[in-house]
Amino acid sequence: MPQQPPPAASLDPGQVPGAIDEPPLISADMHPPVDLAEDLERFNARLATYLKPEDIARVGAAYVFADAAHRGQMRLSGAPYISHPLAVAEALAGWHLDPHALSAALLHDVMEDTAITKEQIAERFGQVTAELVDGVSKLDRIEHQSFEEAQAENFRKMLLAMARDVRVILIKLADRLHNMKTLDVMRSEKRRRIARETLDIYAPIANRLGLNALYRELQELAFRHAHPLRYRVLSKAVKGARGNRREVVSKILDAIRQALPAAGIDAEVMGREKHLYGIYRKMREKHLSFSQVLDIYGFRIIVKDRATCYLALGALHALYQPVPGKFKDYIAIPKANGYQSLHTTLIGPFGTPVEIQIRNADMHHVAESGVASHWLYKDESSIDQLQKKTSKWLQSLVELQSTSGDSSEFLEHVKVDLFPSEVYVFSPRGKIFALPRGSTPVDLAYAVHTDIGDRCVACRINFETMPLRTELRNGDRVEIITAPNAAPNPAWLGYVKSARARSKIRHFLNTKQHEESAALGERLLSHALRDLGLALAKLPAQAWDRFKRASGARSQKAVLAEIGLGKRLPAIVARRLAEGVEAAAPAGVATEGRAQHAILIHGPEGVAVVLGNCCRPIPGDPIVGLIRKGRGLVVHTHDCPAIAKLRSERGNWVDVEWEPGITGMFDASIRVIAKNVRGVLARVAAGIAEADSNIVNISMDDDSGEATTLFFTLQVTDRVHLARILRAVRRIPEVVRITRYVDTKH
Ligand code: MN
Numbered sequence: 001m002p003q004q005p006p007p008a009a010s011l012d013p014g015q016v017p018g019a020i021d022e023p024p025l026i027s028a029d030m031h032p033p034v035d036l037a038e039d040l041e042r043f044n045a046r047l048a049t050y051l052k053p054e055d056i057a058r059v060g061a062a063y064v065f066a067d068a069a070h071r072g073q074m075r076l077s078g079a080p081y082i083s084h085p086l087a088v089a090e091a092l093a094g095w096h097l098d099p100h101a102l103s104a105a106l107l108h109d110v111m112e113d114t115a116i117t118k119e120q121i122a123e124r125f126g127q128v129t130a131e132l133v134d135g136v137s138k139l140d141r142i143e144h145q146s147f148e149e150a151q152a153e154n155f156r157k158m159l160l161a162m163a164r165d166v167r168v169i170l171i172k173l174a175d176r177l178h179n180m181k182t183l184d185v186m187r188s189e190k191r192r193r194i195a196r197e198t199l200d201i202y203a204p205i206a207n208r209l210g211l212n213a214l215y216r217e218l219q220e221l222a223f224r225h226a227h228p229l230r231y232r233v234l235s236k237a238v239k240g241a242r243g244n245r246r247e248v249v250s251k252i253l254d255a256i257r258q259a260l261p262a263a264g265i266d267a268e269v270m271g272r273e274k275h276l277y278g279i280y281r282k283m284r285e286k287h288l289s290f291s292q293v294l295d296i297y298g299f300r301i302i303v304k305d306r307a308t309c310y311l312a313l314g315a316l317h318a319l320y321q322p323v324p325g326k327f328k329d330y331i332a333i334p335k336a337n338g339y340q341s342l343h344t345t346l347i348g349p350f351g352t353p354v355e356i357q358i359r360n361a362d363m364h365h366v367a368e369s370g371v372a373s374h375w376l377y378k379d380e381s382s383i384d385q386l387q388k389k390t391s392k393w394l395q396s397l398v399e400l401q402s403t404s405g406d407s408s409e410f411l412e413h414v415k416v417d418l419f420p421s422e423v424y425v426f427s428p429r430g431k432i433f434a435l436p437r438g439s440t441p442v443d444l445a446y447a448v449h450t451d452i453g454d455r456c457v458a459c460r461i462n463f464e465t466m467p468l469r470t471e472l473r474n475g476d477r478v479e480i481i482t483a484p485n486a487a488p489n490p491a492w493l494g495y496v497k498s499a500r501a502r503s504k505i506r507h508f509l510n511t512k513q514h515e516e517s518a519a520l521g522e523r524l525l526s527h528a529l530r531d532l533g534l535a536l537a538k539l540p541a542q543a544w545d546r547f548k549r550a551s552g553a554r555s556q557k558a559v560l561a562e563i564g565l566g567k568r569l570p571a572i573v574a575r576r577l578a579e580g581v582e583a584a585a586p587a588g589v590a591t592e593g594r595a596q597h598a599i600l601i602h603g604p605e606g607v608a609v610v611l612g613n614c615c616r617p618i619p620g621d622p623i624v625g626l627i628r629k630g631r632g633l634v635v636h637t638h639d640c641p642a643i644a645k646l647r648s649e650r651g652n653w654v655d656v657e658w659e660p661g662i663t664g665m666f667d668a669s670i671r672v673i674a675k676n677v678r679g680v681l682a683r684v685a686a687g688i689a690e691a692d693s694n695i696v697n698i699s700m701d702d703d704s705g706e707a708t709t710l711f712f713t714l715q716v717t718d719r720v721h722l723a724r725i726l727r728a729v730r731r732i733p734e735v736v737r738i739t740r741y742v743d744t745k746h
Helices: 037-048 053-069 083-094 099-106 118-125 127-143 149-163 166-181 188-208 212-226 228-262 276-285 290-294 306-319 361-373 383-404 407-418 441-448 450-455 490-494 499-531 541-551 556-564 570-578 641-647 680-690 719-730
Strands: 268-272 297-303 342-347 353-360 422-426 432-436 456-461 464-466 478-482 599-601 609-611 623-628 632-637 656-658 666-675 694-701 707-716 735-740
Touching: 037 053, 037 083, 053 083, 053 099, 053 118, 083 099, 083 166, 099 127, 099 166, 118 127, 127 166, 149 188, 166 188, 166 212, 188 212, 212 228, 212 276, 212 361, 228 268, 228 276, 228 290, 228 297, 228 306, 276 290, 297 306, 306 342, 306 353, 353 361, 432 441, 441 450, 441 456, 441 478, 441 499, 450 456, 450 478, 450 499, 490 499, 499 556, 499 570, 499 599, 499 632, 541 556, 541 570, 556 570, 599 623, 623 641, 623 656, 666 680, 666 719, 680 694, 680 707, 680 719, 707 719, 719 735
Parallel strands: 297 353, 599 656, 609 632
Antiparallel strands: 268 297, 342 353, 422 432, 456 464, 456 478, 623 632, 666 707, 666 735, 694 707
């Protein structure tokens, strides 16, 4: 991280660094001169081994640009900041990556740390480089999110899912490697955290991509910083043991170096030094002592081709006795990351186990640099070809794996990681959730808990309020906002992606509709029964049993719900139930002359009772109810034109009345014709507000004549309230006409 703030002046991409006139932020003695000439020379030499001069020039331009952008910034160590991107690019040059990736490595921190934008990079270095830089910057941003330690696996998947281009991951890994190499200047606690993260996240990614040399180096560095004391003790012990081991090692080496040529095999043989983290892990995981781990000797044998690998194996098995069950043929059945070798363990002199790896040069190359070895940059390679090469590599792995019968594990590792079907997001507490691609905050809410899903009303994504239907992207931080009385909205079914959310929403809606319909059905049936002098509550159980048997209904509640939904007529059900049951009391114990059979309406009741959208009845209006099949009870005004044509039909009409003393707000529509003058809408709206009403909706007929027609949907308590509003609006001089409005289209 830079110590100094980025230069305030934005950089003209065309400028050469020397031309940037900027006062020195740091004095010469604060900023010990670090000579990068040597590093640059090494970098150039490495590029020259595989790039054309014009490509080297392109990479050089990226260096000049990055150097200028980071001018004045320093690493914690005091080195100029550019030394870091240079080291990252050098590592990538070691893997022979293409000029785009090298340029992006040099520019990888300019978007985060300076005022340079992605557009500026694209303009200067092209879209491919800009996308790579942007990809790395995105990874850096999620890296700064905290996450629960137990979720390292999900975090790894999220990184891979976000990268899309393998090169982004390669840049990120090289970035992490250099940061690990320069970790000494950090506070010890921060050092430990970064080291832990490297062991949990980045080393396994390197392993999965087959970058074994990098994998070991990251582990070694991380081990040193995460467990400094254990590292020191082990490293001292290994040094001490080396003297004793040397004799055994050279004895075995000599034996092998004689045995192979004797069998006509030309081979390169080397002793393998065990790395400290590997020793440490073996001690911990296999509960072995230090000497038990160190007593295993490792050798690597590299031969010219695949067939010779097996010949060498035979020669070695003749030299020393093999340990049964330890032979593994990773040539015939490669590991998931493409690794190929023969592994065997022999019983060496003095009875010590000797571990042998046999491979050819190609396999060795893959073993050391994995996916990067397939990205080797060649002159003629276009990016297209490189992409094709990567897919070909993946394809070849698929084929190798499927013959080994272990394709499911392979697919899980490579395909899922590089082409994931999941999206990974953070909760505000840093928990990572994996959701199907295309998921929305509603899916996340249901993944957290059914109650959160059922009550979610809004969400904030990366601290910004967003609609619930927003598609989530990898690395988003999502906060769900709930309200105690909220309920699932049927519209959610249109965009949720997870099966869990879908089924929970369906379940809620079905249950709710069933409950509401059953409650309405109960009211309708009791009224129908009262006409026959019967009370629903006092109906004998046999009456219901008989009815259910005859009608094939599942339960009493199901019958009530069907009545509520208009699928059964209450009068008919009542008559069938009444058969053989004696009327308890004479019909109609009238009270206050009210039509005692009417159903009382106290407002809309979910799906079971709705107020007609056409006439929008309000308390005080004479009303009539109509049961429509599958839609429950719809309440209309007596004079609603929408039901006029149904009047003559024998429909399922129900007597309804407003509940006495009803309170609440009801929607009413009005139409205002006013003179087409400036400010008339504001004046009408003010008049409505003064009469204590809220405007729910306004629309306008856009005739540009002398008069304009305005439609309002208002909230009113009843007819008296509406009359007061109409009077108030009528008093406005520009208003020509005002009426309550019935929408005949509904
Ligand atoms: Mn960096």
